[in-house]
Amino acid sequence: MKKLKPIASIWAVLFLALASLAQPAFAGDGAKAKYLVEMIEVNPATGSEWNDGWENLNSLAEEGDYPFRETVLVGQGKRWIVTKVDDYAGLDKLMMARDKYAKKHGKKFDRAIAKMDGATSNSDSFISALDDELSYRPEGQTRGAYTKIETHYFRAGSHEKMAKVGADFKALAASLDSPTGWDVWWNGVGSPGSSVTLISWADSPLAMAQADANDQKLFATKQKEVDAIVKDFTDILVRTTTEYAMFKPEMSMNLEDN
Numbered sequence: 001m002k003k004l005k006p007i008a009s010i011w012a013v014l015f016l017a018l019a020s021l022a023q024p025a026f027a028g029d030g031a032k033a034k035y036l037v038e039m040i041e042v043n044p045a046t047g048s049e050w051n052d053g054w055e056n057l058n059s060l061a062e063e064g065d066y067p068f069r070e071t072v073l074v075g076q077g078k079r080w081i082v083t084k085v086d087d088y089a090g091l092d093k094l095m096m097a098r099d100k101y102a103k104k105h106g107k108k109f110d111r112a113i114a115k116m117d118g119a120t121s122n123s124d125s126f127i128s129a130l131d132d133e134l135s136y137r138p139e140g141q142t143r144g145a146y147t148k149i150e151t152h153y154f155r156a157g158s159h160e161k162m163a164k165v166g167a168d169f170k171a172l173a174a175s176l177d178s179p180t181g182w183d184v185w186w187n188g189v190g191s192p193g194s195s196v197t198l199i200s201w202a203d204s205p206l207a208m209a210q211a212d213a214n215d216q217k218l219f220a221t222k223q224k225e226v227d228a229i230v231k232d233f234t235d236i237l238v239r240t241t242t243e244y245a246m247f248k249p250e251m252s253m254n255l256e257d258n
Contacts, residue, residue, distance in 0.1 A: 032129035032186070034088060038081040039124045046119040050079065053115030054251055060105050060112070061253050068094055070253040073147060075245035080149075088127075126190030128197065134166040134184040136173050141181050144203035145247045150240060151187070151197045158236040159186075162196055165233045172225055176218050180211045193238070205244070 042050045054072070073080040085091050102109045154162045166184055173180075182200040202208035219226050249255060 032131055034085050034090065035128050035130065035185075036083045036085055036091065036094065037126055037128045037187075038083070040079045040081070040120055041122040042077055042079055042119050043121050044077050047077070048119075049115050050119035051251070053112045053119070054079075056112035056115070057109070058251065058253060060101070060108060065104065066101050066253065067097060068253070069255060071255070072248045072251040073149075073245035074248050074251070075149075075243055078243065078245070080245060082128075091127075124190075127188045128185040128191075129188060131166075131184040131186055134163065134170060135182065136170045136178075137181045137183075138174075138177070138179055141179060143201045144207065145249075146202050146204050146208055147245050147247060148200045148202075148208060149197060149243045149245060150199075151195050151242075152233075152240050153193055153195045153238040154236045155238060156194050159194060161232065161236050162194075165229060165236075166196070168229050168232070172219070172222060172229065176222065178215055178218055180215050201247075208244075 040050070051074075060066075069084045071080075071082040073082070083094060085094055152162070180200060182198045185197040185199065187195045187197060200208075200211075202211055
């Protein structure tokens with residue numbers, strides 16, 4: 001993942017070189033919708049300044065000239081901006097739209113960016129592809145605003161094995177009628193090695209903890225099957241990170257239009 005110093009323009013420099021984005025993130029991902037994921041580390045003491053700057057950008061976007069959907073998650077010392085671009089060609093359109101947006105709003109845009117820059121300590125950007133086939137979405141489950149973001153880094157060349165682990169685990173969850181769903185995101189160009197992210201959701205931290213505890217009891221009834229999947233998983237796993245964040249619809253852009 002590309003490491004960036006505190007940024008001079010949060011939208012101008014979070015992009016990877018377009019030339020490096022010309023090839024698919026991995027074989028067979030051409031049909032999956034692509035998203036630009038921008039992870040921004042925020043100084044805890046000045047996090048409210050970042051939020052203020054972003055809300056200023058939102059108010060400018062309400063004039064209706066910015067066409068992209070951007071979903072914002074807020075975590076402890078971190079912000080995620082997830083922008084739907086559909087495919088790799090969409091990145092070029094996104095860059096042009098952001099440049100046009102910045103030029104049109106001039107000093108208002110610059111002041112908003114300055115607030116965000118002052119509160120930013122680091123930032124990363126990469127492409128992620130949403131895998132609807134491996135995602136598990138039990139009927140009737142509503143998506144709460146509290147999210148768990150689990151990223152599993154696996155050995156290079158093990159994408160197919162990782163996909164099989166995901167398929168096996170989804171099948172087991174479905175056979176048990178597990179009420180807890182998740183989305184699967186394959187992280188490609190710009191990410192730190194081979195990785196896949198699972199995002200699950202609940203109404204609150206307490207609800208998330210209760211769901212996890214209930215799932216542990218549920219999957220324990222199929223311990224033999226669980227052990228087999230875990231073995232395949234650990235054989236290719238390098239490391240796992242787990243983070244928590246709140247989805248902020250009031251900080252997101254164009255949710256109703258895309």
